[in-house]
Amino acid sequence: MGTMVEGGLMGGSEPTVPVPSPDLEITSFQNPRVKLARALRDRRDRDREGLFLVEGYRELLRAAEAQAPVQELFFCPDWFQGSNEGRLLARWRELGARLIQVPGPVFERMSYRDRPEGLLGLCAQERMTLEDLPLSANPFLVVAEAIEKPGNLGTILRSADAAGLDGVIVADAKTDLFNPNVVRASIGT
Structure with missing residues (x-):
């Protein structure tokens, strides 16, 4: 062993x-x-x-x-x-x-x-469209756009998870959700 x-x-x-x-x-x-x-x-x-x-x-x-x-x-x-x-x-x-x-x-x-x-x-990688997003009766979402630093996006994801939000919508196709610094800052959220 x-x-x-x-x-x-x-x-x-x-x-x-x-x-x-x-x-x-x-x-x-x-x-x-x-x-x-x-x-x-x-x-x-x-x-x-x-x-x-x-x-x-x-x-x-x-x-x-x-x-x-x-x-x-x-x-x-x-x-x-x-x-x-x-x-x-x-x-x-x-x-x-x-x-x-x-x-x-x-x-x-x-x-x-x-x-x-x-x-x-x-x-x-698992990507979700807006149609796939499970929402509560009164959804609470964060919309993020043009986040320059990957670590900042990870922190937003972690904070949204901790606050019990329904989801985070990233409205910028250039943002790399799977950047190692996003993953690290989100602590695996």
Whole structure:
């Protein structure tokens, strides 16, 4: 099995959970899965592949709570920052994600963060039209246009979710909803 970790998803005194055995181990920088994860830093590649990156413990925890369509989850125990990663990986396996273990240098090449946390998910893009948006009897929406900084859009998404809004409408086709900085600032909302 791999590394042992303690605590529940958010900490606490739950029993130690082993890091699950990977479905696949990749050690090469030249592996097509590694190259794909690296390519997804670029918007054109994200749009062409219909995938985006979710990196970090908190972001992947929120994504698991929302049952986001993470297809593959790369992990590197050497980079883990806490003691709950094993439980989170087990949860993602239950949700159908393929767990792929990589060594530190390979993970570092895939990561877009300065300080990687050892968890990186490849998630399918899900786009929603206005017709698809489920609304309450008295809908409360935010309309955003011409947001220049991706992190600002992520903060708007996170705040709207926390306030219980029905949704956020992004009225500018140039805005990249799947930019890694949007995802990071939204904390996986």
